[in-house]
Amino acid sequence: MGPGFLERALHRLISLLQFALLACLLICAGYQSHYIFFKALYFRIREIGVHGNQALSQREIVRLSGLELGDLFFKYNYAKVKERILSNPRVEDARVVVKSPNAIEIQIKERSPSFRLVNGRESYEVDHFGRILGTQQTVKRLPTVSGANPQKGAGGLQLESTQKALLALWVPILEKSPLKDYASINISSPYRVEVRWKDWLVYLADPTLFDRNVELMARALQEATDRAKVVNVIDLRFSNLVLKLSDASAAPAGDPPADGEDDGSPRPAASPEAREGVAAR
Known part of the structure; x- marks a missing residue:
């Protein structure tokens, strides 16, 4: 066992120590990243604001959006969130604004009812384009539309x-x-x-x-x-x-x-x- 062998062994030991130190640094960095992005409150939704709603409640709009308090803000595809809100026939237009990682704002424009349609025991509000908006009574006095045959379609109940x-x-x-x-x-x-x-x-x-x-x-x-x-x-x-x-x-x-x-x-x-x-x- 000559001096060359000891020198090579020492070099390998130093390399192993360097590798172990680098691995520890990477593990610490990964843990810190996990904490920052998945645990820190700064990236979690703590406020969902709704503006422009009249007939629909804030709770109903948030339910339609699929957003949940406490979730990470980058978890959601906000184009899909908008599509889900627009699936309600009362909603004419919607915007979803990420004001900060903690706060999401939903802005909507509702359709106005023009008629009341009575179909059997059910009464529906209908806009002037013939869209059936729902059974909720938001306006007390509306003209009645009769002679209609509402049918179930892809977007819900619709007139012919x-x-x-x-x-x-x-x-x-x-x-x-x-x-x-x-x-x-x-x-x-x-x-x-x-x-x-x-x-x-x-x-x-x-x-x-x-x-x-x-x-x-x-x-x-x-x-x-x-x-x-x-x-x-x-x-x-x-x-x-x-x-x-x-x-x-x-x-x-x-x-x-x-x-x-x-x-x-x-x-x-x-x-x-x-x-x-x-x-x-």
Whole structure:
């Protein structure tokens, strides 16, 4: 065993000690990193704020988001968080803002209900595009939509496309007209949309004739009042304004025509007396 052997053995020992020291340093660094990123409170969510909500509660929005207090803020894909919030039909738009590793802010914009849809024992709020928002009653007085056939789709309960189109067509027109305070709208047929307005049943079909016929309607209603006649039906579907009249003592105003009765459709008349239900062009 010569001097060369001892020198090599000492060199190997020093190398082993250096390796052991480096391994200890790496273990300590790994532990510190684990503590900083997975244990330290600075990187954990301690506050979730919600702004812009009205019908939906803060708890419901946080539940939709999937965020949980105490979780690490970088655990979540915030684009997916936004998608989950938007899955609720009441939410029109949403933003998820990471204000700090401790604080997340959710900003939402809700859709406004325009109607109440009664389907069996359930009552739903519906926006003017025909989206069914849910059963929660957020507005006390809303027009009623009837004649609809809600169906279950990928996004939940929905109206048929033709019925949604009818609402999207007529609601803006009605809201800018004297009929804006209507009580209900029946969309079972595009050829006779029935609107309950005050004490009258109004039939609609052609938007291009609406403004002109509404102008005629005001004069015709005044004439009917002057003649002590009760108006039951106002038909705005044709180029002629059609009113269904009865004597004030014959029937209460506002009663819709029963099955088999005259629905107010225009027909030939031999004299002005026979044309009592028609306001001429």
